[in-house]
Amino acid sequence: MQCLGSPSRADTDIAHNQGKWLEIGTASVRNFRFVGYKRLSVWLVLLITSLPIHTIYNSVVFTSTAMHQYKVLIAPNVGDFSLASSECVRSALSLTESDFRQSMPHDSLEHLSPKECIDTFATNYLPGRGTLLLLTNELDHDNITVWDAGTGSGPRTSMKKGRKDYDWMCRGEQALDVCNGDQIDPEQWKVTASPLEDKQLNITAPSQQGTLTFNKDTFAKVSPCYDERPAVPKSLCRDMETLYRYILEHQELDNVLHFLREPENWANSSWAGAITVREVSKCAYPSENGSGKKETFKIEGCLSEKIPESCQLMFSFPIAIVVLVLNVLNIACLFITARDSRDDVLLTMGDAISSFLSRPDPNSRGRCLSSKSNVYTKAFSSSSETRYSQVNIPKRLPRLKRWFHSINSFHWYLTVVLYFASLAGSIYLHLIAFSSLKSEYEGGSLPGLSADSRKPTSVTPVSSMKSSNSKDIMSLMLLANIPQLVLSISYFLYNNLLTTMLLAAEYNSYALHRRYLRVTKPQGKQRSELYISLPHRYGLPLIALFAVLHWLTSQSLFYVQEIPFYADGRLADSFTVSALGFSSVPMIIAVTLGSIMLIAVFGLSLRRFGSRMPLAANCSAGISAACHPPENDKDAAFEPVMWGEVVINTPQELERLGGDDETRSTLSRASTATHDRGSRSTSVRVSNAMAALSLESTGVAHCSFTSHDVVKPSPRQLYS
Template sequence: MGEPLSPSDSVKRRWNWPFDKAKHGHLLHRSKDRMDIQEYELGRTCRSSDSNKSSTSLTSKFVSFLPRGFANRIDRRVKQERSQQREWAVGVLISAYSACAVLFLNIVLTIIAVSMSYPKFGVQDFSSSILYQGKCSTSGNWARGLHLLSNVLGTIMLVASNYCMQCLCSPSRQDIEVAHAQRKWLNIGASSIRNFRYIDRRRVVLWMVLLLSSLPVHLLYNSTVFSALGTREYGVLLASANFDFNNPPNHGSDAGCFEQNISMNMSTFYSEVPKFERLDTQKCINTYAADYIADRGTLILVTNNVTADNGSLRWVSMGNSPQQYSSYSFLWMCQSEPNYPQFIHDDTPGERNCEKFPCQKECKRGDCETVCLGDWSVSSMPWSDPLLSSNMSYSTNSSWAKDSATQNAGATCALDSVRADSFPALSVDYCLSQKVEEECQLLFSLPICIIVILCNIVKIVCMFMTAHDPRKEIFLTVGDAISSFLSRPDMTTEGNCLLSKNLVSMGRSSWERSSKPAKLQPRRKRWRDAVGGPFFAVTIVFCLLLLLMSSVLFYLGVMTLRAKGQSIKPTELWKLGFGTITSTAIIRFCDNPSNCSGTIPMALLANIPQIIISVAYFLYNNMLTTMLLAAEYNDYAIERKPLRVSWAKGLQRSTYYLSLPYRYSIPLMICNTILHWLVSQSFFFVEVVLYDMAGKLTAERLIACGYSPIALMVAILLGFVMVCIILGMGFRRFRTNMPLAVSCSAAISAACHPPPGDNDHALKPVMWGETSAPQVDSSSNGEIATRSVSQPDTRQYSSVKKPLHRANESQTELLGKGNGFEDDGEAIAPVVSSPYTGSCFSDEGNPCADQAKSHVNLLGESLGVGGRRFSEYGHCSFSSLEVSTPSTERLYL
């Protein structure tokens, strides 16, 4: 560690460093046409004089956006924890502070909601309370905005919780040393329940509490605020074209029924008629042929039929009745025979429906014909009908059945629109429509808010308890482990430099220290081999089963729509929209949803698919993380680059992610967000409140779940594409045949026994390969020691593009080409050279061959105990010094 190496002892290498050039000294400008590229020496001279100043991390950049006082406190805490080798605790504290900010906002927003709701709207249902009542567009926009805010806050809380869970699950150097002493291994850089066997119970409990407290966030956070569609009941009247609304006739006995049916007395009604909007027939149909109407009231149909009574209004029907939640709310348009402009009356068993089609193909017993409809006509009925009752006095004698009879007991208002079929049909020429104010609602659920706040508090307590964990030097990434093992090699894995996760998994005997050498396997493995067959199969099968179940549900939903008379053409399904409430796409859990369901149960039911998607995402993310972690580890055999660690020192890279690079994590997060949104639009919470014709809120309301076939279809397509992508990635091959350590602590430590001569390997760019020949030291009772004599290096890093030597061509064939893995640093291409005599590039002969032979002869001079020769044994390791490509024909220790 003392004196710097001479230029002849270091490897000169071009290094593209786009950021913070000033902190990396010893930079030399290259040629004039490449002034933007600089180089420095990879030796002791490139080591930072002050690792604390040169290291940058996510936390150091995060605090720069905070107030100065708070940033200074965090900076002091960082220095304190760094001195105690507990830098990870700072990240946990920042997560806890972020969760505290979310808790503060949740409490403030809940208090604001309560103060807005109860004073204005009075005592309401405890499960949900009104925040706003008015225009549907306003309530919908507020709901979408608050949903976005809740998603942001929920994401912050879940990310902070996941980071703490990763810290709890990640082993420390001490944990690994204890496990390795028992010939057990732990997972590094990936979430694993396996580690629970070797960590203390306190951390396991904290991890489980953080996990369980996340479930309500997935299930309920999006349901804290929601909108309810307000629909208004309306009456339909029929008048002749020459009816004089300015001089209404005296209806006499019909006056009482008029007020009951229209919810206003005659004088008020006739005074409001001049304000009615005139609609032509087509616009009238389009306006009132809607499932739930919010801005329209009483409708007057005007006819030119000469048989119509020009001296009185006729009662037609009632629309938006609460009993019509399971079918169309405009059935009155469909109940006259036989002519309709766009609506067809379809009598199916137990259902009455309307379809918006000018023509329909009807098939009976194999005979099909196309029926097109003409003029729109409706039937009217009198305002009141006689009420018939039995005279029970006749039942006093023995012949009551013979003498029983009915008699007129008075009159009742005609509210049953089905009876309109018995009256003659009259054509409609235009309509008069009453415009009313919308009464949609924005509601919040106080119980759900309280549950979310309590879960938030539990998470914060667990986070602060995690921050007080006394452990030091925990490994959040594989780079953390390599850095530690290079600084202090693990003696339990010495002499097993080709150890892989598969070998370790076979049992403790597979990685006992042994003098038996091993050969490097020539076959390059596929990415799926890093995951393991069982987990890969479980993840793919789970995702495929989820897609299959979704496809079955899509088919059942479409068939249900078809049975209700809805067209299932893609264009018509698209018109139904994403998450749009339609009467034909409401799932009935009982005969009357307003009596068998509540807000919280339906909100939980509507969010159950979100939990299933989260489980699939967890499996998918874990598999992708494992493959990319193995690919990053494998890249060190072909590229020299700094270690990616949680807290950078020297020339190390700071990690802005735990395992997934941005080129993968960002698209994955986008796809996951879109998938969650599509699922929320496919199966969603529905609440429809009913106002009577007078504009008063009734006790009738619809609380159920709705579905959207087109949103479900898009979700299935997206899920299928994601499964295809992960399958394709699983069949890719790694760039080299380097042993797969993946996240296995034993295999990683076995690859970190560098040759002596430099104690700062971890602080510099490193590479994996053959370093030097091990020999048996007679003074250490046969223990394997590492020679300081290096193999001839076949890699020199130069900025000049020249032809590669033939020896390097075979090396390139062995390593393979291309892997698509993201590197935060710059990749450096290997070229042939000698580390002792300068560049091997030459247009004449092969000046490197003789040098290589001389170095091999040096290795052949070493003898072990009892005269046994170890020159044929090599050794592979991560190192900042020269390395060469391992041979598949040579034995390694």
């Protein structure tokens, strides 16, 4: 982009003739008025096609994390038992007996203490965990019974505020308003559960057709007494109804047998004596546990099934096509730029000095101490108002300046504003994240930060949606990549800051040492320019630092999909969540690194220049004014050059360079012109200059780049 905005010598001459100046050696927008609309069009296409790449490139490939629902069961705390013998356990896990034996060998379960169990499972994002067995001493080992304590993780079936994936952990006697693992005492941890096996009584009673078998749930369906025309005596129906009403309220075997043995309860006691009662187990399901029997058990430990973590690397084909097309357009723009037909392009400061030494610009004659700060619009125009302005008056050397004086104030402001905007955005994200964590861990301490940015315990969703709409997903992807765009803009700002300061420092070094000019197309003793912006010792570290910042930012704010699975392995695709994840640790590191970089640039900008040479920086007019060598120095551009006070041997040469009599004549005309216009301040400056000139025994001297010998400029000497 710097190449497209670099002017040719012809463009520079046109600008100087119109009283304008252009920027040399740095990326510039102001130059496009003179370099042509074709290059402006290519520059705009390059800009427009580059910006979207930064906002969508990271979303071409993204990850999806599988969240497996895990079943929580309460079992006896014994050293040797086989859950596979329980049909209800296998039914709850939707496994066959062979699958169950294969998936849950006892030696594959990790034993956890109550504290370890709470610390491990008290999180909303828990990959890599399967069935959890809570062990208790309050269940009978001789008659093993397994209880259902609920489920954790998996599909966001609730999606309700305050609901957590580990609410089962607090369904005991803790009476916590909000489930928080930090508030549970591991020594007194109790969990409420419902039985997986529901005990019920099967009744086999004599009937007209032989025998009739029923229980409290099936009596109404099989009883002949509910027919329109019952085929059994009314006395038998009364006895059957009496038995049914009793077993509705009493399911204890001993109580029912005792009730059958009491003759006064029956119209036909012999019928009651012939009844057989058998206790059987029936598997209960979670939907039936809502209002069923519940008990609370003290937990002595846990057995946790560890399952392989699963994730997917997703590829977005539409986004990849868009990125590919944009890159093709970028390559086309680069190809057009490389085929620039101009031979006199002033791409670097060395190119400009070489061109102006070979062919001095008459517009800047007699202004050898012009700097970027005092060259302003129309300074080179031919009107009397500007011809005799402060630029035309002989000057003394400026005071020693610092590197930051070479930078436009607006550029500094923009860089600082962008930094504080990024800092504010980071703080805002932290507030959202910690607000979410605070509500999740209300009443307890917040979890520690993890250095692993993708570790579930360190990731907080700052925005999420259940929508599968591509527009909604794209909006999250764009939002996740906005910081990447900000970083790219920051890179250009930092690059331009350093380029301008180092360009000014290199320009200033010509007043200290004689050096070869570094140009893009070397001739004579000129040297080839190895870079067009930053030297490698600055450019490579800057690229490396911003590469690290881009990576840290991608780990701080990222798009992720959560694909949930039920405990039986079924995909819960209707609960797939697209989320914008945020991780604090990489963001903190990125902000710290960005702050250090800004401080480093500020510290670098406080360095002093080595000489009092006027600060032309990237200003074409300032460079042009410093390139009026002696008449006999025709090949200065191709020899080692140095800036300083030119040794003038003849009055004619002094007159040609704009000094002595011509300067006095210029000041005289300036005094008359300013007096006629009534400009008191300018008149005073001109009068002071004439007075100073009359006191100088050596007259007005001249400074320039030259291959001849030079004298170190004197702070007391006037120069033009």
